[in-house]
Amino acid sequence: MAYSRDGKRCLLSIHPEGDTFGELALFGPPRAESAMAMTRTVLRQVPASRLRQALSDDALLQDFIVKLGERVVEQQQMITNLLTMDSERRLAAILLHLAQKVGNRADCGYVVEIRDRITQEDLSGMVGTTRSRVGYFLKRFRDAGLVESVPDSFLCINESRMTAFLEGCAC
Numbered sequence: 001m002a003y004s005r006d007g008k009r010c011l012l013s014i015h016p017e018g019d020t021f022g023e024l025a026l027f028g029p030p031r032a033e034s035a036m037a038m039t040r041t042v043l044r045q046v047p048a049s050r051l052r053q054a055l056s057d058d059a060l061l062q063d064f065i066v067k068l069g070e071r072v073v074e075q076q077q078m079i080t081n082l083l084t085m086d087s088e089r090r091l092a093a094i095l096l097h098l099a100q101k102v103g104n105r106a107d108c109g110y111v112v113e114i115r116d117r118i119t120q121e122d123l124s125g126m127v128g129t130t131r132s133r134v135g136y137f138l139k140r141f142r143d144a145g146l147v148e149s150v151p152d153s154f155l156c157i158n159e160s161r162m163t164a165f166l167e168g169c170a171c
Contacts, residue, residue, distance in 0.1 A: 012033060014098060014118065016102045020067065021035065023067065025048070026048055026052070077093075082128065087127050087129040088137045088140070089166060090129075091129075091141075092162055092166055093166055094127060095123075095141075095147065095157050096162045096163065098112060098157075099112055106150075108148055108150065108158060109161075110157045110159060111150055111156045112154045112155050112156075118154055120135055144161070145161055146162050146165055147162075
């Protein structure tokens with residue numbers, strides 16, 4: 001999560017259980033982002049010197065390079081979406097990305113569980129729009145069959161329909 005000078009919150013990413021983050025701090029000045037847990041969480045901090053030492057293992061180094069590449073691609077895609085998509089399509093792209101990252105496969109697509117506690121406010125921080133616009137877009141997505149509400153879950157995202165929407169096809 002990052003904050004603008006005027007205090008506006010920007011939610012950069014949501015990480016599933018077992019994921020790593022903060023690795024880019026190895027390569028530059030101190031980062032301004034912070035992390036916030038959405039559920040009870042145990043974090044393990046690895047000192048940079050220990051990580052660098054561990055990376056002398058070629059297999060671990062290769063895995064680390066792949067992880068860094070994935071993170072850079074993800075961030076480049078986020079930047080591209082911010083510059084090229086309107087807020088409705090950014091929300092669609094973020095929902096699809098979250099579904100694939102933290103969702104569970106189901107008949108309806110990917111179910112994002114309520115335990116992940118993703119709110120419309122969180123989504124608005126990721127999209128760069130207001131919570132009320134996110135609510136409006138979610139209603140449009142429900143009406144178009146891109147997402148559906150599922151009991152005891154946040155949403156079910158229909159991957160094929162959401163992908164078609166993002167590619168500009170009729171829903």
